[in-house]
Amino acid sequence: MSVRPMGPRSRSDRPGVPPLSLTGSLSTLGAPIPDPLATAQQHPPNFSSAHSSISPSDTPRFVGPIPTLNTPIPPLRPVPIGGGAPRLGLKLNISSKMAGNAPLFTQVAGPPHIEDASTTMSPEERTIRPHETYASPSQTSARSGSEGLGTSEGGSAGGSRSAGGDMNGNGYAGASSAPAPVPAPDPMEDIRAAIGKMSTGSQSASASQLDGRPAVTPPTNDRSPASDSTSSSSLPPLPPPKDFSDDVLEELSRLGEGAGGAVHKVRDKRDDKIYARKTITTREVAMRQVVRELNIISTTQHVNIVQCFGAYMSPSSSEVKIMMEYCDGGSLEAIGKKLKEVGAVVGERTACRIAEGVLQGLAYLHSKKTIHRDIKPSNILVSRDGVIKLCDFGVSGELVESIVGTFTGTLIYMAPERVSGGKYTVRCDVWSTGITLLELVQNRFPFPSDVPTFEVILTISKSEPPKLEDDPNAGVKWSDEMKDFIKQA
């Protein structure tokens, strides 16, 4: 997947984009704990009400109706997060306009109305400081890690981004500090085993979820400790696993492509169900990566994680095809592009709902001792109902005592400690979430990205973390709570 050049953009460049003055509140839940997910939980932006204090007449820039992202994200519902995972507790009361099947973009007659809310901000602040050292660019030229099978199997289908710094090359070449790669005896066997596990029932999502309804209580037959808190008796019965093959599927359209493979919208000819099918060419992608993605996606059951319905291998074994729920809202990357095209902006409430969904998904993964490692706009999908879904687990890793020692992910979204060669902890996913949100709400990437990789690394590792800032020229003002939330992330 290629990264678009992200030059500086500003709302002030865009006529018709209104100034916003937002106030809100931050709910503080409990005492601070040194876990970034918990910190996010402690400092959730609360957009239960808000108010725009600037009318269109306050600014000569206002020229007409304001395009506003009105993402149909349904209200927060309790989502079981197993194993004592931190509950994020983002308190959000979204207006009825935000729920249901509202169109993505609506024209509203004035500035977004955001009511005042009381502030209960905690004085605790948490700043992630950049490390003092930085990795060599060669360390960042591919998704790589000690877990991998080495470059020979890694291939380079996706290549690397230079300035954009996409680390989505398929290789698993070890970083310089990583231990020597240990080849698996027969990676194809691992893939077959992972697929076999799914077809014998480990994959357990209800096919009815394909109707576009979010899984309020995700069904699971997962008996891992992390999911023990979810009572199996309250879960819907599991449908028999489906057998998929090219013969029963009709390819409808291409949804996207990344380093890991192409994703298509497909229809099951037997029952007309629509799926997203990801095709991974095993010759090009490190086997380990495929097995990891299969294992993770087939055992995760959460409303904010894209649901897997099975997988199959092409007759020649050259391709693995993963059947997923189809997220017809597209990715945040695609949504960001559309917003740019129409000169629209993401409002605070929508940004908050996105943050909530991503963090809930991350908290769930964390409860399963997994970290995503590649949080970025193209890996955050939106369902028809506006539910946020994390996808692409090709480089996700298992947490071992809260760290993962491999160097994978997409450079420009990487936390300073990662580009500095440090260990990947769950806080790196939280950092990437913050960068993703900043990019979305400010309509520009928070770091210079059209510069050599070396400079990107230097900037991320040496600069102060980017902040959410007001744009007085455009009359844009974010709530203190939103700014604090980004700062926490």
Ligand SMILES: Nc1ncnc2c1ncn2[C@@H]1O[C@H](COP(=O)(O)OP(=O)(O)OP(=O)(O)O)[C@@H](O)[C@H]1O
């Ligand atoms: N379930 C889905 N529903 C709708 N679109 C999807 C789905 N899964 C993936 N896509 C689209 O396909 C794109 C690529 O998917 P994905 O990120 O899984 O592939 P990848 O090859 O691993 O990409 P990357 O380069 O990020 O590693 C996504 O950005 C998204 O636009």
